[in-house]
Amino acid sequence: MFQEIQQAVETTLRAFCQAEGIPFVAPQWKPIPFAGEWGVSTSFFQMAAEEARAGRGTGKPVPVRAQELAERMRNQLRGLEGVNRVESVKGYLNIYFETGAYARRVVETVLAQGADFGRGAPKGERVMVEYAQPNTHHSFHIGHYRNTILGEVLARLLEFAGYETIRASYPGDIGLGVITVLWMYDKFYKGQEPQEVHARGQWLLKLYVEATALLEKKENETPEETARREQYEAERREMYRRWDAGDPYVRDLWLRTREWSLEELRDILRRMDVKIDVWFFESEVDEPAKAIVEELVQRGIADDERPQGGAVIVRIDEKLGLKQEKYRTNVILRSDGTTLYLTKDLALAKIKFEKYGVDRSIYVVDVRQSLHLQQTFAILRLMGFPQAEKCYHLGYGFVSLPEGAMSARRGRVVLFMDVLEEAVRRVLAVESEKSPEMNEAERRRVAEQIGLGALAYSMLAVDNNRDIVFDMDAALSFEGHTGPYIQNAHVRASSILKKSKVEGQKSDLGLSTFDYELTRHEIELIEQLSRFPQAVEQAANEYRPLVMAAYAYDLANAFHSFYHAVPVIQAGQENVRAARLALVAAAKQVLANALRLLSIEAPEVM
RNA sequence: GCCCCUGUAGCUCAGUGGAUAGAGCGUCGGCCUCCGGAGCCGAAAGCGACAGUUCGAGUCUGUCCAGGGGUACCA
Numbered sequence: 260m261f262q263e264i265q266q267a268v269e270t271t272l273r274a275f276c277q278a279e280g281i282p283f284v285a286p287q288w289k290p291i292p293f294a295g296e297w298g299v300s301t302s303f304f305q306m307a308a309e310e311a312r313a314g315r316g317t318g319k320p321v322p323v324r325a326q327e328l329a330e331r332m333r334n335q336l337r338g339l340e341g342v343n344r345v346e347s348v349k350g351y352l353n354i355y356f357e358t359g360a361y362a363r364r365v366v367e368t369v370l371a372q373g374a375d376f377g378r379g380a381p382k383g384e385r386v387m388v389e390y391a392q393p394n395t396h397h398s399f400h401i402g403h404y405r406n407t408i409l410g411e412v413l414a415r416l417l418e419f420a421g422y423e424t425i426r427a428s429y430p431g432d433i434g435l436g437v438i439t440v441l442w443m444y445d446k447f448y449k450g451q452e453p454q455e456v457h458a459r460g461q462w463l464l465k466l467y468v469e470a471t472a473l474l475e476k477k478e479n480e481t482p483e484e485t486a487r488r489e490q491y492e493a494e495r496r497e498m499y500r501r502w503d504a505g506d507p508y509v510r511d512l513w514l515r516t517r518e519w520s521l522e523e524l525r526d527i528l529r530r531m532d533v534k535i536d537v538w539f540f541e542s543e544v545d546e547p548a549k550a551i552v553e554e555l556v557q558r559g560i561a562d563d564e565r566p567q568g569g570a571v572i573v574r575i576d577e578k579l580g581l582k583q584e585k586y587r588t589n590v591i592l593r594s595d596g597t598t599l600y601l602t603k604d605l606a607l608a609k610i611k612f613e614k615y616g617v618d619r620s621i622y623v624v625d626v627r628q629s630l631h632l633q634q635t636f637a638i639l640r641l642m643g644f645p646q647a648e649k650c651y652h653l654g655y656g657f658v659s660l661p662e663g664a665m666s667a668r669r670g671r672v673v674l675f676m677d678v679l680e681e682a683v684r685r686v687l688a689v690e691s692e693k694s695p696e697m698n699e700a701e702r703r704r705v706a707e708q709i710g711l712g713a714l715a716y717s718m719l720a721v722d723n724n725r726d727i728v729f730d731m732d733a734a735l736s737f738e739g740h741t742g743p744y745i746q747n748a749h750v751r752a753s754s755i756l757k758k759s760k761v762e763g764q765k766s767d768l769g770l771s772t773f774d775y776e777l778t779r780h781e782i783e784l785i786e787q788l789s790r791f792p793q794a795v796e797q798a799a800n801e802y803r804p805l806v807m808a809a810y811a812y813d814l815a816n817a818f819h820s821f822y823h824a825v826p827v828i829q830a831g832q833e834n835v836r837a838a839r840l841a842l843v844a845a846a847k848q849v850l851a852n853a854l855r856l857l858s859i860e861a862p863e864v865m
Numbered sequence: 866g867c868c869c870c871u872g873u874a875g876c877u878c879a880g881u882g883g884a885u886a887g888a889g890c891g892u893c894g895g896c897c898u899c900c901g902g903a904g905c906c907g908a909a910a911g912c913g914a915c916a917g918u919u920c921g922a923g924u925c926u927g928u929c930c931a932g933g934g935g936u937a938c939c940a
Contacts, residue, residue, distance in 0.1 A: 321920035
């Protein structure tokens, strides 16, 4: 925020180097890593090393020379506006800002910009984030949740950082798994249907598990069992053939049951406050995918081995002229003429580029599909799409359970709705003792906000590439490094502001001067507030929600410490009270901004 | 075989090549006459191994060791 000071120092430094015949190295400014004061620092090690390399050195060791340079630079810097003092320590030049002016500047900026504080300038680029791709005819489990919260927060970060952002969902609504459920339903459960949205969605998973058991080859089967299993298998294949042929009965059954899944999905997304802009269904890109196969054969990118009874393949490395194996070879059309996941992704990418004008395309997909997506992007390059260079696979580690990997076909999954229900139950247990005055409806609403806050934060506070072993107790903890800890900071800030008004005291938030000796807690809190815009920028640039999650915790931590140690309403002097109230308002604002980016609610009470 | 990811405190995780490697949980010890104790303050405890690059390496490179994932007609 004090760019002009850094500019002035840089100018002086350049002149100094010129006069002394020392190679100029642009300073790399960093915040001074000591609590208690604000400022920026830069080191002179690089400059000393450059000097030695250029043969103009003094023969002294680099650290010694760096300190010497820092000291001489310090002597050049006098009377800088807004600077309290300058020091040279261990090869570093530290420039400390004037406390009152800096504090005022930060707090006023936050309060003036409000919900927009930290927003980046428009980037002039349209980006699509694809996430929330559960298969239909299953139920939404905790792994889908990680995918969805990650994608949503990424979309919010990119949007706030200045990108035009489109949210896309791509449910897998067709495939052998889906057909298996249709077969099971049609054969054993026709006409049945639970009424409640989530019960119905979860029921489909139950059918899938049962069907898998019936269709799986077992040890020591009797001849009758084998015959029955093979009969079932034939029926399932026939079901798939009829779907493919557009048989009205099967199509109707498929659409009706698919809707049960989508109703459940939409309800979960609503609870998560996720608003998808564009829905792509896997079944809808099947025909375009077949067209792409023919196009690739025509253009000589794909090799057609159908005449020999084979498939259509792309020898990606060969076509790219790579000597070493990297993308390998992939099938884009099975020998029976059906498309694959890869083929459909090619068709989908084409639609994203051509129909939606996407410049940058991000795929939030499990890291295990990394090779497939790299292959997709490589073929898009072969097809000549310049946007292929800006396709990015955000791979994240998968969610497993303490007893091992989740398995839908074996029914070994943790459903999101079950976790949410448990979360609400646990929050309510805490709430009833902490906030007995809340009414029933509000209590329930806040419980969901806090429960979801805990769950979301537990997912977001882990870096993308890490696997997560889902532990209910850890995910739903409300103490320490958690979502509720941050929400609680927001609640406390709200509480102070409310009380200050109840007492009829007016604080002119815009004109707080901070013309008193600030405590280290105030300084640390203001430091955190000033860091928010950089945190947004970094999190968006690196596609890492973790950066924002960590920032939000640091800010909340600074606020809690401040809250405990520094009186606000009870501050003795009116100017101190007014300044601190403004600081609390600013902290509340930035906490809310950070939580919003994390897709976590910022409640007034809890 | 080849490719990718991960080894940091007892456990779970942070740590844009820079000053004294940080949190949470757990353990131990403090703090409610005070704006909400879902909180605050403090203690003990750590970079898988070995080389290399660099003024400087938890961070970059290489080789090992250990764990996980992926490797053309699943998604």
